[in-house]
Amino acid sequence: MWARAQKHVPKNHEEIFIVGNTYATLYYRSIRNMNTIKIKRVPVSVITKFKLWRQGKPSTRGRLQVSAKVGLFYSTSTGNTEAAAEWIQEKFAKHGDIAAPVDICEANVSDMQAFDSLIVGAPTWNTGADEGRSGTAWDDVLDELGALNLKGKKVAIFGCGDSVAYGDYFCDAIEELHAAFEPSGAELIGKTDPAGYDFSDSKSLVDGKFLGLPLDDDNEEDKTETRVENWCVQLVSEGMK
């Protein structure tokens, strides 16, 4: 879902960059309602503002959209988790101040500490594995997550999987992310009831609850919007804003 860059930024919009280690993503953000349109990905080397920020000039940092209260980070291989993150951004924005979704492979893990709360999501690809279940960039930073200081902050996790073809391992990566964040001191919220899901087993089902929100765009894409909508309401009721 990329839009073409315009010579002049559209009226009532500003340019912002979400900056990772290698690439930065350019968005146009409405100054009226903060809605963002994803424009293009560019090497960070071409972004002067990023260079300034890296040199420790925090005045540019607001342009990186870490001014939002809730950070939204995901990983993806085929786009489902990114699409889910976009649903979450849209639905949560009705209740609170949420940043545009950022692919964790484009982010510095330490950037997460700038937010009051976090919503993070991962697919499950590494079927049956104990470690590295997402098969994505999260697997490289799991240890770093636990080393963050997120005391007093809330973290909620969503995941994408396939409850039919991989019904014995449905959304296993949610539990791995959950365990990775625990040492950070964050309060982990957003557990969900498995009623309404048809699966055999999941490492993410603990004491009768999923440790986050599982989504299945392979078989139940029509349920994703409502599941996300309800979950966002739940997160707000659990104090995320």
Ligand SMILES: Cc1cc2nc3c(=O)[nH]c(=O)nc-3n(C[C@H](O)[C@H](O)[C@H](O)COP(=O)(O)O)c2cc1C
């Ligand atoms: C080879 C392969 C292995 C998979 N393993 C699992 C799995 O263990 N558990 C699960 O719930 N889904 C599994 N899936 C389904 C993906 O997690 C699902 O399609 C997900 O939506 C992909 O998200 P993404 O597009 O963000 O990468 C697997 C899919 C493939 C093709």
